[in-house]
Amino acid sequence: MKFLAYLISGISLGSVYAIIALGYTMVYGIAKMLNFAHGDVIMIGGYISFIAANYLGLPTLVSVIVAMAVCTILGVVIEGLAYRPLRSAPSLAVLITAIGVSYLLQNSALLIWGANPKSYTPVVSGTLHLFDGQLTISYVSLLTIVACIVIMIALTLFTGRTKMGKAMRACSEDKGAAQLMGINVNRTISLTFAIGSALAAIAGALLCSFSPTLMPTTGSMPGIKAFTAAVFGGIGSIPGAFLGGILLGVIESLARGYISTQLSNSIVFAVLIVVLLVRPAGLLGKYVPEKV
Amino acid sequence: MLLEVDNINVYYGAIHAIKGISFHVEEGEIVTLIGANGAGKTTTLNTISGLLRSKTGDVKFHDRSITHIPAHSVVKEGLALVPEGRRIFLQMTVEENLEMGAFSRSNAEIAGSLEQVYELFPRLEERRRQIAGTLSGGEQQMLAMGRALMSKPKLMMLDEPSMGLAPILVEQVFDIIRSLHKAGTTILLVEQNAQMALSIADRAYVLENGHISLSGTGKELAQSEQVRKAYLGG
Numbered sequence: 001m002k003f004l005a006y007l008i009s010g011i012s013l014g015s016v017y018a019i020i021a022l023g024y025t026m027v028y029g030i031a032k033m034l035n036f037a038h039g040d041v042i043m044i045g046g047y048i049s050f051i052a053a054n055y056l057g058l059p060t061l062v063s064v065i066v067a068m069a070v071c072t073i074l075g076v077v078i079e080g081l082a083y084r085p086l087r088s089a090p091s092l093a094v095l096i097t098a099i100g101v102s103y104l105l106q107n108s109a110l111l112i113w114g115a116n117p118k119s120y121t122p123v124v125s126g127t128l129h130l131f132d133g134q135l136t137i138s139y140v141s142l143l144t145i146v147a148c149i150v151i152m153i154a155l156t157l158f159t160g161r162t163k164m165g166k167a168m169r170a171c172s173e174d175k176g177a178a179q180l181m182g183i184n185v186n187r188t189i190s191l192t193f194a195i196g197s198a199l200a201a202i203a204g205a206l207l208c209s210f211s212p213t214l215m216p217t218t219g220s221m222p223g224i225k226a227f228t229a230a231v232f233g234g235i236g237s238i239p240g241a242f243l244g245g246i247l248l249g250v251i252e253s254l255a256r257g258y259i260s261t262q263l264s265n266s267i268v269f270a271v272l273i274v275v276l277l278v279r280p281a282g283l284l285g286k287y288v289p290e291k292v
Numbered sequence: 293m294l295l296e297v298d299n300i301n302v303y304y305g306a307i308h309a310i311k312g313i314s315f316h317v318e319e320g321e322i323v324t325l326i327g328a329n330g331a332g333k334t335t336t337l338n339t340i341s342g343l344l345r346s347k348t349g350d351v352k353f354h355d356r357s358i359t360h361i362p363a364h365s366v367v368k369e370g371l372a373l374v375p376e377g378r379r380i381f382l383q384m385t386v387e388e389n390l391e392m393g394a395f396s397r398s399n400a401e402i403a404g405s406l407e408q409v410y411e412l413f414p415r416l417e418e419r420r421r422q423i424a425g426t427l428s429g430g431e432q433q434m435l436a437m438g439r440a441l442m443s444k445p446k447l448m449m450l451d452e453p454s455m456g457l458a459p460i461l462v463e464q465v466f467d468i469i470r471s472l473h474k475a476g477t478t479i480l481l482v483e484q485n486a487q488m489a490l491s492i493a494d495r496a497y498v499l500e501n502g503h504i505s506l507s508g509t510g511k512e513l514a515q516s517e518q519v520r521k522a523y524l525g526g
Binding site for chain 2: 163166167169170173174176177178179180181182183184185
């Protein structure tokens with residue numbers, strides 16, 4: 001029963017990682033860049049939904065939608081101002097810019113909302129008691145798992161069935177050829193940032209519902225872990241982000257439960273190193289040799 | 293005049309790749325650009341389609357300047373490029389590739405064009421649900437051509453369509469070019485296979501180190517001493 005509890009908490013934690021990892025992996029797939037500011041968009045999403053719910057008194061669902069809207073605009077603006085001018089610059093320049101944007105967001109949050117942690121009100125409260133109370137699952141956990149599944153299905157349908165979704169795949173394969181088809185590559189990249197950032201807002205609300213202390217660095221560690229999850233599953237692959245996120249969450253939860261709370265992060269990253277030694281492109285990633 | 297290229301100059305950083313090229317294509321013609329590797333043939337086509345920018349001069353299509361419009365808008369003007377190396381979307385299905393070719397058109401129009409392309413390339417219809425990366429080289433070339441046709445181009449530019457294909461497939465590709473031409477599409481063809489290209493071209497230009505060294509009808513150039521020596525093996 002203990003194992004089942006750890007497993008479920010791992011899957012729900014992993015679901016949050018998966019939702020964040022989708023943002024990393026979609027952006028990497030199309031723009032071939034690591035958007036290290038993605039974790040901080042989660043934090044901004046957390047603050048916006050916090051303010052919308054606590055100061056403006058909006059219902060929870062509405063406050064999350066407000067956060068999604070703000071993060072979508074933020075993501076598109078970041079892409080347009082910081083990354084688009086560097087489209088043909090060396091990838092190191094883009095990477096450093098992303099790190100710069102990450103610090104900019106963190107410090108802006110510090111300036112606006114201060115360093116004191118805010119106490120986030122979970123989006124749903126209460127727990128489910130099963131097997132005569134031997135197994136308790138919080139509703140937040142269930143909601144997170146359901147949200148992750150719904151998002152996965154929606155994204156799969158979007159990229160597989162819709163014209164814009166297919167255009168996104170075309171751009172991630174060959175931007176030049178995509179342009180020859182009449183696809184506006186810049187607009188498609190903006191759309192990808194928009195989707196990733198909207199998902200980050202959802203992840204922010206869920207994350208803060210798990211651990212309700214909200215501060216300007218809240219997004220950093222989950223951001224790095226979700227990035228790890230994206231690499232673990234195979235960066236650029238949407239099912240890979242899902243699988244990587246869930247596995248990472250489960251490994252972390254089991255390590256915390258059976259081995260040591262302090263060591264759980266080390267164990268997670270050790271597993272990542274081993275997996276990448278065996279499968280350099282990640283679990284579902286395709287290893288594509290560079291053509292010369 | 294359908295296409296008019298006037299004094300374009302294209303640079304790759306400090307390298308001056310295209311040095312003041314001017315040529316034109318009339319409606320209904322097959323025009324070919326021939327020349328050795330690195331002469332600037334691909335660069336010329338990529339500049340016309342908007343993927344590269346010229347520092348000077350002008351490219352006019354239907355007497356309208358298209359020099360400064362983005363590549364993704366050029367195709368809407370009725371100009372399609374079948375790029376060098378085909379560049380089909382290898383991880384997408386055959387039909388998805390064709391759909392992408394008609395990206396700027398409405399869904400209702402796509403259905404009709406899809407039928408036409410399948411009629412021209414029955415092989416593609418058989419493999420419509422297959423991932424494009426699993427097609428053979430010849431089939432991939434057919435897909436690249438079919439994809440370009442999906443935009444209903446008035447002018448179709450083909451960059452080395454015979455590259456890497458077995459002789460029998462080269463024949464097939466040129467047959468298709470002929471039938472497209474017969475159906476009313478104007479063709480601008482870039483080829484290293486000068487013999488084949490000159491045999492179907494109304495007019496031809498020879499590119500050498502980024503400028504045009506010779507021009508004339510296909511027949512004239514095929515018989516020219518200079519061309520025979522340099523490109524037709526004596």
